[in-house]
Every structure is written in C-alpha cells, then in structure tokens.
Amino acid sequence: MDLVLDIASAVLLLTGGFFVFVGGFGVMRMPEFFTRMHAASLTDTGGAALILLGLMLQGGLTLVPLKLAAIFLFLFLTSPTASYALANAALLSGVKTACRNETGSPLPENQPDNATSRPATVSRAKASAGKTAAKKVSRKAAPAKPAKTAAKKAVKKAARKPAKKTAKKTARKKS
C-alpha cells in the first residue's frame, strides 16, 4: 500500500517541481510585466499545490497532512489576491503592455482611456482627462492644414504625449 503512496507522491512532487521550473523559466523569458506575472502565478498555484499534495501523501495519518492542508488553504487564498493587487497597482501606475494582436497593431485595451477592470471613480477621472487631451489635439491639428505630415506627426506625438501625461497624472493622483 505505501509503495503506491510513495509512487503517487513522487509523481506529484516531480510534476510540482516541473511547474516551478517552467514558472521560473517563464519569468525569465516573458517580454514584459503582465506576461511575466502570468508565468510567476503559474509557480504559485500549480507548483505549490502539487508539491503540498505530494508531501501530504508522505505524511501518513499523523497531524502533518492536516497542517499541510492548512498551508494549502492559506496559499490558495493569498496568492491570487497578491497577484491581483500586484496587477492592479501596475496597471494604475501606467505600466503598458507591449503585446500586439495578430495584425500587429497595439491591442485595443492598450489605450489608457477605455481600460477594463477599473473601479468607477478612477475611470470617470480618466475619461475626462482623455477628452481634454483629444480637444487639445484637434485645436493643434486644425491650423497646420497645409503641412499634412506635420499634423500627422503632431497627432501621433499628441496621442503618445497624452497617454504618457494621463498615465503620469493618474499615477500621481492614484499613488
């Protein structure tokens, strides 16, 4: 009977170890913050859970598996919250994702003003900031009608500038 237990816990421990390795490797390889966090949370959830399960099998019927279950429950509660808080703080402080969708253009939600999971108060402030930036852009573009390339450059610069400005403003307002 304990041979089966040993084999099962060995398998669990190995896969857990593999998950941790992949997570660590992923953190190294991923291009920027959010994807890297995705890889790290892989270690937290998959790796830790499997290793704990493997150890529980080793523990037999003593108090040890109960304590390991308590640790598992604690981790099960805290690590998703931690990664949520981390992601939220990163998004608010204006960390931009460098990802592209298949067509190569920046992902729609990359634009700061229509960000998804933002509590109501913050997004209203952001929307107003976005509108003023847009008004400024149109005023600047209108008078320079003949130098179309200059306007296009201004628009592109303005688009980039407000993104940076609003990000900085929200960072100051938020942090």
Next chain:
Amino acid sequence: MMTIVFSLFLLTMLVIVAVAILRTDNLFTAVMLSGIFSLIMAANFFILDAADVALTEAVIGAGISTVLFLSALALTAEHDRSPPVGTWVPLLTSSALGGVIIFATFQAPRLGDPNAIVHQHVAPWYLEKTPELIDVPNVVTAVLASFRGYDTLGEVFVVFIACIGVMSLLGRVRPRRESIEEDEFDKRTDNLRHHLIPRVVGKMLVPFIVLFGLYVQFHGDFGPGGGFQAGALIAAGVILYSLVEGGPRGRELVPEWFSSMLVALGAFTYASVGVASMAMGGRFLDYSVLSHDPIHGQHMGILIIEAGVGMTVAGVMITIFHAFSRRGIR
C-alpha cells in the same frame, strides 16, 4: 550530506541577493530584496536545525522590518540617486575585515562535526538537565526563559527602549514643515480601502493570523515558538488590518495608548516575576521558589514571562507601525 548541498545552494543565493541589494539604486527594490534576504536566511537557519530562530527571522526579518522600511520610505524620498562615494577606503576596510576572518576560520571546526568544543562543554548539560529540572520539551525555550532568563529580561527592555525612542521621536504632533504633501500621503495609506479584493481577503485572514500568533505563544514550551515570535505574529495581523483598512481604522482597532501601555505592562510583568522570586526567598528570576513543587514553579514562571515578552513585542511593533503611519496624516 544532503544538508551540505542545500546549505551550499542557499548560502550562494544569500550572497547573490546581498550583492543585488548593494548594487541597486532604487531604494524600493533594495527594501524588497532585503525582505527576500531575510527569508533565505530563515530557510538557512531551518536547514541548520534552528527551528525557533528560523520562525523569528522569518516573522521579524522578512515581515516587520520590511514593513518598517516601507513606511519610512513612504515618508522620505524613494530614489537613491547618489552613486557610491570614494569607493577606495570602504573597499579597503571591508576587504581587510573579510580577509582577517577568512584567515582565521581555516582553523574553525567544520560544519556539523560532533567533536567540536561547542558541543562538549555547556550544551550537553542543558540537553540532559532540562527534562530533569524544568521538564519542558523545547530546550531552546527552557534555556531562553529560565537558564539564561536574565538575558531575555535585558532583551525585553531593549525592545521597550525602541518603543520609547520611536514614541519620543515621532510621538509629538508634526512640526510645521511637511516632509511630503500630506494629501498625497493620505492617498497612499488609504487608497487600499476601495481595492475590494485585498480588503475582503485581508479582513478574512486577520483573525487566523492572530489566532496562530496565540497558538505560537502558548505552544512555545512544546514546539518552536515563544514570546518573541508570537508577539511579532500578532503585530503582523494587526498591521495587515490597518494596511487594508487604512490608518485611522487601524488605530481604532488598537488605540495608541493601549499598545504603549501593553509594552510597559509586558516589561513590568517580566521584572515583577523576578522580584517575586526574590521576595519568596529565591534569587532574582529563580522560578522554582514560585510554587511548592520546583518543576511546577518553573512551568508557571516560564509561562508568565513568555506572556510578558509576547505582550511587549506585540505592543512595540504595533506602536512603531502606528507612529510611522500616523506621521503622514495631521
């Protein structure tokens, strides 16, 4: 053999993190790395069979000291723009220091060799006599509380002075010059309020952390644990609550006067146990005179002083955290 491999790996990690702390310019990263440094140090202690010390280092080194550094960072500038100054003199002195030590430790006993002098002289007496004289499973708690109780008394008063110092430095109402625009600082400490998820999960965890702290407090005689770890754990629970709920709510939960009184009460309890044993005819801190049967007296003495230590450490950590977080708000 396995411990050598594990400790080899962990010690190298330790040095890498220490070098990273030295080289990074951003203070925020340096504080986070120092938290990781303490955690690896705690793992190292566990491998070297020091369970109590590993628990203390994890709670105090990784937990409380990171929180203190972060709250100090919130009140001061965050970036360390200055490059190292005149690197020759510090480099010379520190490498001379390191060289002397490495030169000396060639004659030191190897890790774990049983016939080192350290394991011959005083330690075996403790291991034999504890079941006989004090009858407490955890020998470290027996030595900490009874055989060398005078050291721990001094220790409790060191923590007591830290609380006095922080209160006298940061206690008074803030002077006219703000170190940082105060409304922005309010944002930082209170902005977690409308982060729904951390708030809900945090509030759910706080009771269990405090419960675990009390378990460690009274379990100190049987397994790794005791007054220091328990006090720091309870303080960690209260600090989590005031982080998640915002400073003012935290101060409502554990008011300022209560936590500083807790500190003075803890130190007073410890000293009065000593004086009580003097009054009962024994020497200072001699618990065996506290009750009819010496071993029962030892148990009672250790229990009371561990409670005193727990009260003091919890009170100090909470008072210091509130002193720092209150500093930002008028």
Next chain:
Amino acid sequence: MELLGLYNYFVFAVLLMIGLYCILARTNIIKSLIGLTIFQSAVFLLYISMDKIDGGTAPIIQEGVENQVFANPLPQVLILTAIVVGISTTALALAVTVRIKEAYGTIEEDKIQEMDREL
C-alpha cells in the same frame, strides 16, 4: 571536500564585507541602514552555523524517542536575542531618519553635511 565544511564561515565573511561596504560607501541613509541589517544578519549566520551536528535535529525532546542527537540550543538562544536587538536598532534608526528628512528636507548624508557647514 573539507573546504565545503567551512563554506558557512566564508559566506559570513563575504556578507560582513558587503554590509560594511554598503554602510561606508553609500551616502543615502536608508541604504546604509539596509547595509547595517545585512552586517548584523551575517553574525547570526556565524552563531547558527556553530550549532549544527551531523544527523542532529531541532532540540525538542519528544518522549519515547531514544538516543536522539540534538543541535546545540545555546547559540539559538543568543541569536533570538540578537535578532530582536537588530530590529529595535533598525526601528529607532528609521524613526531618526524620518525626523532628519523633516528637519533637513533630504536624507543624503553629504547634502546634510553641507547644510551643517553653512551654519
């Protein structure tokens, strides 16, 4: 092989060097304090690497387990005290740092020295 046994002491020496260098070379007060904590943690490592015995376990005596080899409890007691001394000194130093920031407006030691020299 026997050099491996001394690895703990070498790491202790290296950590002392890093801590002292960080205290002396860096002018930012909080960075020096982090250097101070590293400097103190190195000493904890020295004491605790003394208490290890081959095949020993944490010194908790369970009944019924015969001729159990235990690690040496004395350095652990000393280090429990030293850790709490370390955190108390750090807490006091951080409180002084906050007051220095309010009094001088900066926490760079060289700028503070200039401010004092003008007085």
Next chain:
Amino acid sequence: MTLYDQLPALVVVVLLFTAPITYMLRLHGFPWFSATAAVVTSFLVACSLAATTITGETIIYEMGGWPAPYGIVLHIDALSALMAMLITGASSAALIFGFKSLADEVGEETAPAFFAAWLLCTAGLVGMVITGDAFNIFVFMEISSLSTYVLISAGPDRRALISTYRYIVMGTVGATFYLIGVGFLYMVTGTLNTADLAARVGQVEDIRLVLVAAGFVSVGLAIKAAIFPLHSWMPNAYTFAPNAVTVFIAAASTKVSLYVLMRVDYAIFQNSITNHDVQLTFFLVPLGVLALFAGSMLAIYEKNLKRLLAYSSVAQIGYIALGISMTSVAGLTGAIVHMFNHGLIKGGMFMAVACLALRYRTVNVANLAGAGKTMPWTMAAFVVGGLGLVGVPLTPGFISKWYLVLAALDEGWLGAMLVAVILISSLLAVIYVWKVIEVAYFAEPRANAVPVNGEAPLAMLIPTWIVVLTGIWIALDTSVTVGLASLAAKNLLGVAL
C-alpha cells in the same frame, strides 16, 4: 536570602523595575521624581557593595539559581563596585542638577519616555559593569547604547538628529564587532562565563581564532569607548545632546567600555596569549599618544565650549588607554583612578557649562565674554575643573597623573617617552583651559549677550559645587578611590593581595 544577599541584583533591578512604572504613570512631575528616587537608591546600594568589596572579597550572585558556567552569574569585585558607584553617582548628580535645565528642554509630553530612557541607560551601564557573562555584557551594552541614542536625539537643535544617526551606525558596528569576538571565543571554548573563559582559553591549541577574537573585541570596544581614531561620533553627540544628558554620558558612558576592555584583556587574554602585554602596548600606546595630542590640539582650536570639553575628553581617554597599556599594578591603578577622577572633573565642568547655557542661551566661547563677573560661582567651578584637567596638585587630576607617571618611570625608555608625552599634553591642556578663562574674566562683555538675570539658579549651583568639592576631597583623602583601584589592579593582574 536576606536583603543583604540580594544587593548585587538589586543595584540593577531597582532601575529596571521603575522604568516601566515611570513610563506608565503620566502624572505631572512624577517621571523626574521616580527616576531620581530609583537612581539614588541604586547609588546607595552601589556604595554598600563597595564597602563589602573593599576588604578584597568578590561577590558571586547566581541569576535564577543556576550554577556558574550554565546560568548567568554576577561577578562583583572592587573594580566593578567602584565603577557602579561612579555610574549611579554621576546619574543621580546629573538628574538632581538637571531638574531645571531638563524642564525647559524636555516637554511635558515626552517626559515619561525621556526619564524611562534615562533609567534604562543607567541600568544598562551598571548591568554591564557587574555581570560576569560575555554575552550579557553585549545585551546590556545594547540597552545602554539604545537609551543613549534616545537621550541624545531629545536635543533641541536639529543637528542632534544627524549626530544621533551617526552614533547609531558607529555604535551598532562596534557592538557587532564585540559580538563577533564573543562568537569566536565561544567557538573555541564552548562557554560564555568570563571566569570559565579565562580558565579554558589557555588550553586552546589553534591560537589564530583567539587572536582574531581579541582583535575584534578590542576594536569593537575601542569604537564604543571613543579611543582616538574611532571617536568621530563623540564630539557631536556630546555637543547637541541636552545639557543634563551630556553631564551624565560624559562622566560615565565611555568609561564603561574602557572597563570592559580592561576586564576582557586582563581577565581573559592575559594568561592565555603569549606575550599578550607586548601586543597590548603595541595596540594601545600609539592610540593613546595620538589621542592625547590630537584631542588637545582640536580642543585648542574649538569655538563651541561643549565640543571643546568633548575633545578634551578624547585626550583624557588617551591617558586611561596609556594606563591600561602598562601591564603593571601602578599603571592599572593610575588608569582606574583616572576613570573615576575624570568622571568627576568632566561632570562638574559640563554642569558649569549647562549653567552658562541656561543663562547665556549659547555655548560659543566668544559670546561668554565677561561671564566671570556676571556668573562668578559658575565660572569658579569651571576654573577648578579646568585645573583638574591640567593636573595641578590638590585636584583629582593630579592624583591619577601621579600614578601614571610613577608607572611610566619603571617602563624603561618607553616609560621616559610616555612621561614626556604626559607632561606636554598637560601643557596643551593649560592652553585650552586658559583660552576660556581669558575670555570669561578679562574680555569685555558683549552688548547683545547679556545673561537674563545673573547667577545660575541655586538648585543648579549646589550640585555643581558638591561635585567639585567631592573632587577636591578625594584628591586629599585618597583612601577610598586609590584603595579600591589598587585592590582591583591586583585582582586583575592576579598579584597576591
């Protein structure tokens, strides 16, 4: 266990016990009163301990009832009793003297914290002096240093904060060096009790660790004792601390580290490291001579009166280091007596400076012009103290210099050189004392720097003059101080009594 047997523990326990009480009861004026009561009782207990140890008897008190190498043991002989008397005496004098000057510097709100820290500073210093356990010295060293940081940071000037920060960093590095030294000693002998260490260090065969341990302990204690090259924290700490605090720490705190250096060097390393006395002379004599000259020169060019006295303390600590380096009974007696006498002289002078600061609101030497006329009694106390620094007969300074010169004479050519150094540095002391006297008595009083209402209050003058008169009294009747000191020197060197 009569009360008489409990005395060794009581001298520390009284202070430790009242500290939380002072902090908890926040009645008006109560903190100062409870602190003074506790310190004065502790002073009386220390005097009774000195009375028992003067007969040559060493008191051993086992903490918690556990025998010597396993539990912690208090080891009180003539030297520790003398030092305990110095510490508690200086602390009670500074507290009684400081009632008015502390009232205006330490607000009502922080008074409980301040006086609890004062009690714990005294308890830490006394605890270091009477304990017989190497690690316990570290714990009480931390208690006294942390509370000294708190006391200094209570200073009104903003520069008190930056000097506290520097003192924290240097003090912690010093204490950690001492901890490393004790760690190596423990690694080599397996015990922490000083008497047990002394017995077992001799049989150690790998001598390298013992040498490195001696090095670390000496450097750590040199930082805490502000011996010359490692003294940079002291002048600012003394200058910007509240006046009453400077009186206490100038008289007692650096002497305790010198006491620990003496006890560690002579009790533990003397009979274990071969030709230890040559190494000690090689380590302490250059530092002492350097301290004498640099301290006096810095004092001569210093404008701030408190920093001037701090630099003169660096020079006087050089004398004590010289005394320790001469491994002879006369040399050690000279060092121990000078620790006690210098504590008295410097305490009295800092009290006079505090009176001047209270009235003139400044300690700049130039602004104190004409102080001799407006505050005659205070300046007279300062002048007597200054003569003590120079070592004029009839002052305590003369006694200690006499024993140092006696010891130096029988050290051959090195001794002759030391005698010359002692005489030259006494002349340098004349220069910087005269500089202050000249400004006080012969210069025209400045228009703007007129003191509020003349002489210092009586409540401050009486303690100052009590300290100055006790100085003169022990200069005349040296039975107590020199008696205890020579007894202690014989104990340390293991010479037959």
